[in-house]
Amino acid sequence: MxxxxxxxxxxxxxxxxxxxxxxxxxxxxxxxxxxxxxxxxxxxxxxxxxxxxxxxxxxxxxxxxxxxxxxxxxxxxxxxxxxxxxxxxxxxxxxxxxxxxxxxxxxxxxxxxxxxxxxxxxxxxxxxxxxxxxxxxxxxxxxxxPCGLLKQTALNKIPGRFQLHQEALPHLPVPPLQQTLDRYLLALQPIVSPEELSHTQELVAEFRKPGGVGERLQKGLERRAKKTENWLSDWWLKTAYLEYRLPVVVHSSPGVILPKQDFLDRQGQLRFAAKLIEGILDFKSMIDNETLPVEYMGGKPLCMNQYYQILSSCRIPGPKRDSIVNYAKGKKQSRHITVVHNFQFFELDVYNSDGSPLTADQLFIQLEKIWNTSLQTNKEPIGILTTNHRNSWAKAYNNLLKDKTNKESVRAIERSICTVCLDAPMPRVSEDIYKSRVAAQMLHGGGSRFNSGNRWFDKTLQFIIAEDGSCGLVYEHAPSEGPPIIALLDHIVEFTKKPEVGKSPTVPLPMPKKLRFNITPEIKNDIEMAKQNLNIMVEDLDIKVMVFHQFGKGFPKSEKISPDAFIQLALQLAYYRMYGHACATYESASLRMFRLGRTDTIRSASVASLKFVQSMDSPDKSDQEKADLLRRATQAHREYTDMAIRGNAIDRHLLGLKLQAIEDLVSIPELFMDTAYAVAMHFNLSTSQVPAKTDCVMCFGPVVPDGYGVCYNPMEEHINFAISAFNSCADTNAARMAHYLEKALLDMRILLQAAPKSKL
Known part of the structure; x- marks a missing residue:
């Protein structure tokens, strides 16, 4: 307390x-x-x-x-x-x-x-x-x-500090059953038909009866909560990530587009890469020494566990469920990174013999050695295997590791601190679609003809630097959400701006080790199949990066409205204008106020948001009425957000009840077999606000075939959006969504400026 x-x-x-x-x-x-x-x-x-x-x-x-x-x-x-x-x-x-x-x-x-x-x-x-x-x-x-890191103030090692902090955090609560069921029915109102809602009300009434199945499952969850650090975290890791069988590329792993750098050649590429690696090691030292400042949100300390999972970790494919290995702790900690150039992998030791990290000048020399010894372009893109369906990749993985040399090379990649991808130039495009092209490069590499083989997509962190100044990263989602990744990136970007201090050691450095692979006919066939499947995915992804220049988070704040709530309501308005109805909308809410907390769902489609979007283009409503409805809708979103980050949202609780039924070996309750439940879990809008100090934006693919993935970074004077859809769905179009979203934002500003503020 x-x-x-x-x-x-x-x-x-x-x-x-x-x-x-x-x-x-x-x-x-x-x-x-x-x-x-x-x-x-x-x-x-x-x-x-x-x-x-x-x-x-x-x-x-x-x-x-x-x-x-x-x-x-x-x-x-x-x-x-x-x-x-x-x-x-x-x-x-x-x-x-x-x-x-x-x-x-x-x-x-x-x-x-x-x-x-x-x-x-x-x-x-x-x-x-x-x-x-x-x-x-x-x-x-x-x-x-806001949530943010305090500045680093000490470099002295503080053993046990992380554990002390973690032990002080509260456990994730199990919300009251009746509360969740009431809120579930409320969440269904804007997205299902009256007939579907009526049927679900009957199922909920049966589920919530005293002594019924709902209460039995609730008690099971409460018992689980008492004997675990976090009743949800293991279940969520398995169901949301490790048991997910679609490729991690596009379907799971987010990318980040960093500002374009001002270099245009190999020397600039390698110089920037060297400084970036130095920044990674600087951040890693805070993690290793347990001097990483604690993050806070709303005055509450947050769980820092994800920071200790993102370096020196890797996903391992399995036939039914993947796993994660982490080499960050223990006696044999990772001392190397993986560098990829021309589809060829290298093990680069980034520490001197005395344990000090290599300087940027030393790293540049080592990167030049790698570049000069990987000029051949006829190498098999072994990394493209990691883009395949997880079951197919698990089978190919076992084939690959039968060879001793291959096994040693794969283990070196898995043990590495992170991967740095030195990409070949991509085809030039016009300035208006340049950022969209970079987003695609970060997410999937451009296909087998370009840089997709220059990756190991199971690696948690892959930093991507191209000769033309394009840069960013792609990360495997299982160990972490976006904010810790962005905090790391903010640190690195600031670090790359610092001048070099002092002279580098003159001790000659060993040659980086090339990781060799013996390609059998079976492995060659696996590579060709992965190429075909990947190219289909690449062609199917429709992505649009939009920089909204008319205003940033400053405007909604001036109206005493949460910028996130304002943007989410604009998304609701854009979708309603495009399709004439509301849809299930997912916005991630952090549960890091709790030990080992991950995320829950903010359901942005609400009764209040539907009333607003229905009124916006109605001639029967005055501007004042519309503005009042807008403010009520943003306030409702703010209240749901507050409820979610405190562990009282409905989605993870409902998932827990369903998984508890599976664990208890009882039949799945009808509530979870209902049409309305399927509609509620079919997120046509999958969204996330990932704010950053850096002028960047995160991007990810849709989570359903007929949906959109929308990520945004609200800056003070502008907002960065990344919008994705699938070309195979005739009803979705990323550029069209961007157009309607821009119009919604502008119309909402005009409305608020025209109507005097009222006391709601």
């Missing part, structure tokens, strides 16, 4: 004496300590204490930038708690690292422990939090502070 800044703890823990002008401390239960340890006097103070921590941070304490540390008082002047005083030192050290370097954390900054005596009951140590006092203006600013 973490109180707000400046809260007096007397009302929360009356048996703990705390007097803090600059910090709030949550302590152990005095009564429990007295019961377990008779030496304990029951007195607590908030004086400068904990000598071990202060000795290491004395200068900071003397500066007065850190004021409060818990000090215990024992009748025999000792601390008889085994395993309690020692864990406090790194804990307080981590807090002081944050405060003594004058970082102002977001409201709710917490560090909590309890890893001492494993036999001591967990509840006997609540942990503590140190929060700097804030004035009124600071508190108001904190309310509006």
């Amino acid at each position: 973490v109180p707000p800044p400046g809260h007096k703890l007397g009302s929360l823990l009356p048996d703990v004496q705390v007097s803090l002008p600059t910090a709030t401390v949550v302590s152990w239960s005095r009564q429990r300590l007295k019961e377990q340890h008779p030496h304990f006097c029951g007195s607590w103070s908030a004086e400068l204490g904990q000598r071990e921590a202060l000795a290491r941070h004395r200068s900071a304490a003397q500066r007065g930038t850190f004021r409060a540390v818990v000090a215990t008082q024992w009748s025999d002047n000792s601390c008889p708690l085994p395993g309690l005083c020692q864990p406090l030192s790194p804990l307080i050290g981590a807090v002081m690292w944050q405060l003594a370097n004058e970082v102002t954390p977001c409201t709710g900054s917490t560090l909590s422990g309890g890893r001492g005596d494993p036999h001591r009951p967990r509840e006997s140590f609540t942990g503590f939090s140190v929060l700097p006092a804030m004035d009124r203006k600071q508190k108001q600013a904190e309310k509006a502070r």
Whole structure:
């Protein structure tokens, strides 16, 4: 439990004496300590204490930038708690690292422990939090502070800090059954017919009966929640990713388009790649040393686990379910990256013998060696195997690994920190479609004729740099959502702008190791089949990158409307104008307020949004009425978002109930076999807001054959959109959707400017 800044703890823990002008401390239960340890006097103070921590941070304490540390008082002047005083030192050290370097954390900054005596009951140590006092203006600013990384303030290794942070996070709740069922019926109203809704109401009534199947499944979920760190995370990883059998290319793995770089030749390409790799290693050092600043959203600390999954990891194909390997931890941590050029893979060690990372100059020399030894263009594109249907790729994978050389090469790719793809130039296109072409290059490489074989799509992170200045990445989605990837990219982009400092070591570096493959006739056939299937996918993907220049997130904010809610409502209006009805809409909501949290669904198609889009082009409604409906719809979206990020949305709960039925070996309830349920899960609009400091945009494919994938990055003065569809569906068109979306945004602005603000 973490109180707000400046809260007096007397009302929360009356048996703990705390007097803090600059910090709030949550302590152990005095009564429990007295019961377990008779030496304990029951007195607590908030004086400068904990000598071990202060000795290491004395200068900071003397500066007065850190004021409060818990000090215990024992009748025999000792601390008889085994395993309690020692864990406090790194804990307080981590807090002081944050405060003594004058970082102002977001409201709710917490560090909590309890890893001492494993036999001591967990509840006997609540942990503590140190929060700097804030004035009124600071508190108001904190309310509006977005999710983001605090600046790095220390390079000293803080062992155990990540684990302490993770243990302090709450567990994902199981929402109340009746609440979810009520909200499910409400979510169906704008997207199903009255007849379908009536039938579903009957099924819900049966499902929710006291002592019925719904309650039994709910109790099963609640039992699962008590014995796991997160009742959803393993299920979600398996059902959403590892058991998904379509190719990861287009169907699962997102791409990111970075701003075009100003180089136009091989030298520029390699120089930029070297600096980019140096930036990756700089970010990796924060992860390895556990000095990566914690992210916050709405003043709440977020789960940082995904950051520890994205480097040195890889997906492995399986016949029915894939798996993920992670080499980031353990004694044999990865020391190399994979570099691909002309379909040829190289193992590049990125650390010197003393453990220091290679400089950009050193990396440039190594990349030149790779480029010069991979000029042949007749090599088989072995990486194209990773683009195939997962079952087909699993079979080909087993064939590939029968050969010892092939197995060693594949393992080197899987163990690598990440992959850097040095792409050949793509065909030139006009400026108006250039970004759309780059989006396709990031997502799939352009097909077998171009750069699709210059990838290993199972690798979590693949950075792509082309000779013409095009650059970005594609990432395998299973280990992480977009925000940690974007945070890494923001760091790298800023790092590439820094000048080189100091001279590089003059020690000669070994030749990067070429990863060789023996291609049997069977493997050759697998490659040809993968080429054919990939080229069909490439031809089918319709993608449009649109930069909306008329305004950015500043305008809706000036109207006191959430920019995300405004954009989502514009998507609803665009879709309604195109098709004459609303559709099931998916927007990802982060569950990272909870330990191991991934995502839930914000259902943007609501009763309120349907009322607005129906009224927008109606002559029977005044501008004032339309504007009021717009504001009500955006407020409804904001409320659903808030509900979702707090673990109370409906989609993952419904999925959990369904999976619980499967696990209990009972028949699937009729509720999940219903037409309305199928409609609700058929997301014609699959959307995501992925904000970034960098002027970039993420992109991904649709999740249904007749749907759209829409990702956007709202900047202050413009909005970047990436819209995808499938050419094989005659009813969808990415450019047409972009046109209607642009018109919707403009019309909504005109409406708000024309109608005076009303008090809703």
